[in-house]
Amino acid sequence: MRVLRAHAQGESSPDLTMPQFRALAFVGRNEGAMLSDVAAFLGLTPPAASKLVDGLVAARLLIREIGTGDRRRVALKLTAGGRRIYQRAVESAEQYLAEHLAKLQPDVRGEVLRAMQALRSIFDDPPEVRSTATGKKNTND
Amino acid sequence: MRVLRAHAQGESSPDLTMPQFRALAFVGRNEGAMLSDVAAFLGLTPPAASKLVDGLVAARLLIREIGTGDRRRVALKLTAGGRRIYQRAVESAEQYLAEHLAKLQPDVRGEVLRAMQALRSIFDDPPEVRSTATGKKNTND
């Protein structure tokens, strides 16, 4: 992760900080996520997440939409520009990973894959989003 | 790493931020490291690293020592209190990892270990320290 992060910092769009990019990427993976989902995933307090989103909205990479059912909720979505930056970063990271993983023998690569799955299973990666903020709650509530 | 970091944030000494802890841990692993080693490892500019160290020195967790050979260099060392906090965090993280890894079958655990070694080999983890700042340069210079 450290190596990948260093790579991302070298590549990413000039004026976009790491926290901003993490928030952007989260919304990229979870279109319509609530603000509190962003806060929970990034480990931030709601005010901190709100301010972070402020910057992304000001940069025209994200938009806030009022929840259609529960008007307290805010649904976050990427703008066209936000999606462009997000996808470009994903592609860059994937290419970087692919280049390096190609150095491994196929059987070792398979072993790496199974190891990753094993780690994910025991560290209980929780679902990223509680709801889509577009109205009804989901069963996690 | 995300899970482990969340764990560390819950455990760690109350008034110690993540960047501060990362710097502390780096010096813990690299006693006598130069300031520029800290900056390079954390991906910070020298002024940012210097200010970060300021806080740790003020908290009496780290001390600055003038390099014995090259007086421009600063050797960073842990105080007794700094070492105590560092070791406690390492033990906490190790215990957390051990508890979770114990859920895996021994052969899967072996596979995870080999996968980690394979990843390290292809992502070229660089040495953390350029010199010990206690005088003579090393062969990397």
Next chain:
DNA sequence: TATTGTTATACTCTATAACTATA
């Protein structure tokens, strides 16, 4: 009354630019 999010305020993190001391 509880939940979602924001505004207000303060401190830390981080960068660039300019500087000091040493080599």
Next chain:
DNA sequence: TATAGTTATAGAGTATAACAATA
């Protein structure tokens, strides 16, 4: 002249507390 580090300044990140709006 080049290198290691600090000081000065400014903007982003983050927290706690207080608030507004909605449920």
